[in-house]
Amino acid sequence: MDKQLNLLLGDSLRFYQGRQMKKALNTAQIALEFSKNGSTEDTGLATANLLLANIYNTNGKYQNEASFYTKAEYFLHQAKQFNNAFPSIDVTIDTLIVEGKIHFNKKEYELARNCFESSLQLAKQHQMHIHVVKSYSGFGLITLAQNDAHATMEMAQEIEKVIEKIGVTNQLFPRMEMCKLFSQAYILKQEYSHSLEMSQTLLQLSRQIGDVEREVIALRNIAVVCGVKSNYKIGMQYFLEALDKSEEMGYRDMMVQIQINIGTLYAHLYNYDEATRRYDNVLQEHSDVIDRKTKTVVFNNLGNIYLTSERPEIAIGYFENAHQLAKENDFPDLMAYSLAQLSRTKIALNRLDDAAQDAAIAQQMFDEMGFINGKQINLLNLGRLAFEEQRCQDAYNMAMQAIELAQQIKDDTAEIKGYKLLSLIFKAKGQFEQALEYHERYSTIQEEFAKVKRSRYNLDMEIRHAIREKQKEIELLTKENEYQSQLIEKGEQITRQNEELLRVNDDLRQFAYIASHDLKEPLRMIGSFTQVIEKLTKQYITGSDLDYFKYVNEGVNRMNNLLDGLLRYSTIHQSHEEMTEVSLNDVFHLSLANLKIRIVETQAVIERGELPRRVGSQQLYVQLFQNLISNAIKFVKPGTIPYIRVTAEDTPDAHLIHVIDNGIGISETNQAKIFEIFKRLHHQSEYEGTGIGLAICQKIAKRLGGEITVKSVFGEGSTFTLVLPK
Numbered sequence: 039m040d041k042q043l044n045l046l047l048g049d050s051l052r053f054y055q056g057r058q059m060k061k062a063l064n065t066a067q068i069a070l071e072f073s074k075n076g077s078t079e080d081t082g083l084a085t086a087n088l089l090l091a092n093i094y095n096t097n098g099k100y101q102n103e104a105s106f107y108t109k110a111e112y113f114l115h116q117a118k119q120f121n122n123a124f125p126s127i128d129v130t131i132d133t134l135i136v137e138g139k140i141h142f143n144k145k146e147y148e149l150a151r152n153c154f155e156s157s158l159q160l161a162k163q164h165q166m167h168i169h170v171v172k173s174y175s176g177f178g179l180i181t182l183a184q185n186d187a188h189a190t191m192e193m194a195q196e197i198e199k200v201i202e203k204i205g206v207t208n209q210l211f212p213r214m215e216m217c218k219l220f221s222q223a224y225i226l227k228q229e230y231s232h233s234l235e236m237s238q239t240l241l242q243l244s245r246q247i248g249d250v251e252r253e254v255i256a257l258r259n260i261a262v263v264c265g266v267k268s269n270y271k272i273g274m275q276y277f278l279e280a281l282d283k284s285e286e287m288g289y290r291d292m293m294v295q296i297q298i299n300i301g302t303l304y305a306h307l308y309n310y311d312e313a314t315r316r317y318d319n320v321l322q323e324h325s326d327v328i329d330r331k332t333k334t335v336v337f338n339n340l341g342n343i344y345l346t347s348e349r350p351e352i353a354i355g356y357f358e359n360a361h362q363l364a365k366e367n368d369f370p371d372l373m374a375y376s377l378a379q380l381s382r383t384k385i386a387l388n389r390l391d392d393a394a395q396d397a398a399i400a401q402q403m404f405d406e407m408g409f410i411n412g413k414q415i416n417l418l419n420l421g422r423l424a425f426e427e428q429r430c431q432d433a434y435n436m437a438m439q440a441i442e443l444a445q446q447i448k449d450d451t452a453e454i455k456g457y458k459l460l461s462l463i464f465k466a467k468g469q470f471e472q473a474l475e476y477h478e479r480y481s482t483i484q485e486e487f488a489k490v491k492r493s494r495y496n497l498d499m500e501i502r503h504a505i506r507e508k509q510k511e512i513e514l515l516t517k518e519n520e521y522q523s524q525l526i527e528k529g530e531q532i533t534r535q536n537e538e539l540l541r542v543n544d545d546l547r548q549f550a551y552i553a554s555h556d557l558k559e560p561l562r563m564i565g566s567f568t569q570v571i572e573k574l575t576k577q578y579i580t581g582s583d584l585d586y587f588k589y590v591n592e593g594v595n596r597m598n599n600l601l602d603g604l605l606r607y608s609t610i611h612q613s614h615e616e617m618t619e620v621s622l623n624d625v626f627h628l629s630l631a632n633l634k635i636r637i638v639e640t641q642a643v644i645e646r647g648e649l650p651r652r653v654g655s656q657q658l659y660v661q662l663f664q665n666l667i668s669n670a671i672k673f674v675k676p677g678t679i680p681y682i683r684v685t686a687e688d689t690p691d692a693h694l695i696h697v698i699d700n701g702i703g704i705s706e707t708n709q710a711k712i713f714e715i716f717k718r719l720h721h722q723s724e725y726e727g728t729g730i731g732l733a734i735c736q737k738i739a740k741r742l743g744g745e746i747t748v749k750s751v752f753g754e755g756s757t758f759t760l761v762l763p764k
Contacts, residue, residue: 043069043082043086046065046066046068046069047066047069047082047085047086047089049065050062050063050065050066050069050089050093051089052248053065054066054089054092054093054096055247055248055249055250056248056250057096057250057251057286057287057289059093059096059097059100059287059288062093063090063093063094063097066086066089066090066093067090069082069086069089070083070086070087070090083116083117083120084117084118084120084121084124084126084129084133085117085129087113087114087116087117087120088113088114088117088129088132088133088136090109090110090113091110091111091112091113091114091117091136091140092110092136092139093110094106094107094109094110094113095107095110095136095139095140095143098110098143099143099289099291100287100288100289100290100291101288101290102290102291102326102327107140107143107144110136110140111140114133114136114137114140117129117133117136118133121133127160127164127166128166128169130160131157131160131161131164131166131169131172131173132169132172134153134154134156134157134160135153135154135157135169135172135173135176137153138150138151138152138153138154138157138176139176139179141153142176142179142180142183145183147180147183147184150176150179150180151177151180153176154173154176154177154180155173157169157172157173157176158170158173158174158177161173167200167203167204167208167212168208168211168212170200171197171200171211171212171215172215174193174196174197174200174215175193175197175215175218175219177189177193178190178193178194178215178218178219181193182219182222182223182226185226187223187224187226187227190219190222190223190226191219191220191223191227193219194216194219194220194223197212197215197216197219198216200212201213201216210243210246210247211247213239213243214240214243214244214247214249214252217236217237217239217240217243217256218240218252218255218256220232220233220236221233221236221237221240221255221256221259222255222259224236225259225262225263230263230266230267231263233259233262233263234259234260234263236259237256237259237260237263238256238260240252240255240256240259241253241256241257241260244256250283250286250287251287251289253283254280254283254284254287254289254292257276257277257279257280257283258276258277258280258292258295258296258299260273260276261273261274261275261276261277261280261296261299262299264276265299265302265303265306268306270303270306270307270494270501271500271501273303274300274303274501277296277299277300277303278300280292280296281293281296281297281300284296290324290327291327293324294320294324294327294328294332295332297316297317297319297320297324298316298317298320298332298335298336300316301313301314301315301316301317301320301336301339302339304316305339305342305343306494307494307501308491308494310343310346310347313339313343314340314343317336317339317340318340320336321333321336330363330366330367331367331369331372333363334360334363334364334367334369334372334376335360335372337356337357337359337360337363337376338356338357338360338372338375338376338379340353340356341353341354341355341356341357341360341376341379341383342379344356345379345382345383345386346451348386350383350386350387351387353379353383354380354383354384354387357376357379357380357383358380360372360376360379361373361376361377361380364376370403370407371407371410371412373403374400374403374404374407374410374412374413374416375410375411375412375415377396377397377399377400377403377416378396378397378400378404378412378413378415378416378419379412379415380393380396381393381394381396381397381400381416381419382415382418382419384396385419385422385423390423390426393419393423394423397416397419397420397423400412400416400419401416401417401420404416409443411447413443414440414443414444414447414449414452415440415452417436417437417439417440417443418436418437418440418452418455418456418459420432420436421433421434421435421436421437421440421456421459422459424436425459425462425463425466428466430463430466430467433459433463434460434463437456437459437460437463438456438460440452440455440456441453441456441457441460444456450483450486450487450490451487453483454480454483454484454487457476457477457479457480457483458476458477458480460476460480461473461474461476461477461480464476564590565590565591568587568590568591569587569591571587572587617653617654617655618653618654618656619651619652619653620651620652620653620654620655620656620659621649621651622649622650622651622652622659622663622686622695623646623648623649624656625649625656625659625660625663626646626649626663626684628656628660629660629663629664629667630644630667632660632664633664633667633668633671636668636671637671640671640674640679640680641679642671642679642680642681642682643679643680643681643682644667644680644682644683644684645682645683645684646683646684646685647683647684647685647686648686649684649686649695650686650688650693652693652742652762654742654743655742658738658741658742659742661734661738662735662738662739662742662760663684663697665731665732665734665735666697666735666758666760667682667684667697668731669731669732670682670697670699670701670756670758673699673701673702674699674700674701674702675701675702678700680699680700680701681699681700682697682698682699682700683696683697683698684696684697684698685698690764691763691764692744692761692762692763692764693762693764694759694760694761694762695759695760695762696757696758696759696760697757697758697759697760698755698756698757699755699756699757700754700755701755701756702752702753703750703751703752703753703754703755703756704748704750704752704756705750705752706750706752709748709749709750712732712748713732713733713735713736713746714733732746735758739760739761742762743762743763744760744761744762744763745760745761746758746759746760746761747759747761
């Protein structure tokens, strides 16, 4: 039981790391039921509940669905109760970490911080280095959410200290967490070369471990750095790969972030149609996920695209939305920026009085906050408004300040507009020589800017061509796969059948869970209350009527055996035992030891020849031999002592293991049916059983790469042959 439980928990954890959330959930539920059926002193119940809490918490984060957090908290509570009954420091710390993550996803940062502080203290006290890393990583989630680059760097450095203390074999996970925090902190600090180095290491480690979420973070970080460094083509490749994986996971918040990044990248390539499409998709399809600050930025970006495309009548609506959101949520930097853009838009619409009012408020905010992006735009607005009022000296001062700021942050567009404004100012003053000088500067920068623009246009075409070629490659591969069945329709049918098969397998696993709990619980209740009624009414009921209670109890026992058999049958394919060289002689003796009581009761005589060694799972081989020998003992004529021989035969292609008995035999018409689940050839009163044993044997044989056949003469005995290809 413990081995099977550990396998199920391991499977669920592996599915979870690969963010196959449905498979992780189903397997964890089955593991929980196994732990309920195991030893009451086992930590399996706490561990299984904790894993389910983690899965539901992650689903809540991915889907932005509060009900998942409620379920996560329920399983966390269950884990705490079981851990209180049978304490484990490992589970105690993990419980605190999961609780902290739930609070974090609910944006309850102070509660999350308290949980991580408690888990860190316990982990340090018991020198549990991996849990120390998990705790620091939890703190890192909070500091990143608060855009605190310095604190995030400190968390990464603490993990780095832990790595120095532990052995090489335990360093994969800590190194991955360290690189994750460093890579994101460096982006916040705009130290992009360092971020790229850490992100590339994170990508390698996450793929090595199979952690898809951190792989996506690495891909996105690399893409962001490439975008900042104008490596747009490479950046787009990483963004698109990250987007595909996010969609596969169903991680909506990450999908939104990447869609916005891709939109911004397209805007830098002057592909405004594609940029607008990406931004609009985020606003329309993911409005429930996108946070207000990000939505404000998207509105500003869309406004800027329409204004740059000389459609100020559309741009003004987006800037007004951005300003309203920034004002409602107290985002002063975005308030100032949106006001500057509103002023710029109103100048383009010749609404100069309104533009002057917006520019004045924006400038006051910029002066209070110091220099932030947008101040150069507003200085140009003030300069343009002063020029319209013929205040040439004020216009000159504003334009020069705007150019200086634009040069600092490499805003070519603002610098070009600044020199153009200076040329107009000196022309209006009649100082044509200086006007010409600034016009030449304007023309030179404008020409360089036009070259960059053409280059980016060409790069955008390359990217679109590369995407089309990739799509063609995917289509070609799809057609090649479909060609195997000659017709596209046939290929689609096979795909649907495969999907249906996967669905049915999932349903079967879920049914096993239901059968082991939801069906057995009312069955236990029927048995218990029947016994109570029998005791209460025994003195009033005649002897023959008491037989009815016996029939009910026998039925309950048979049904319970059927459910146990079904659970064993449906979970065979999930076991992932280590495949080693196995002595079938040892397997034979282990099987007899398990059947000792039955053998003594029936006085069965069991012999064996020399059996080969095989690579496989000893546990599965024992279960297979035990079922076949048990069947041979059971199905004999009344008064006959079972006689069974287990022998081996070697052929060029296979090992043949024969189990020969002197039982009742099987008619030729029934030999093909005996391996069907629930198929019984005899009444329960003649031979007990569930009709599952031989179905389990055949399933195990196939799992081991072989099959079972039968030859029998009715009334004389049977020979079951296990065929194991070499």
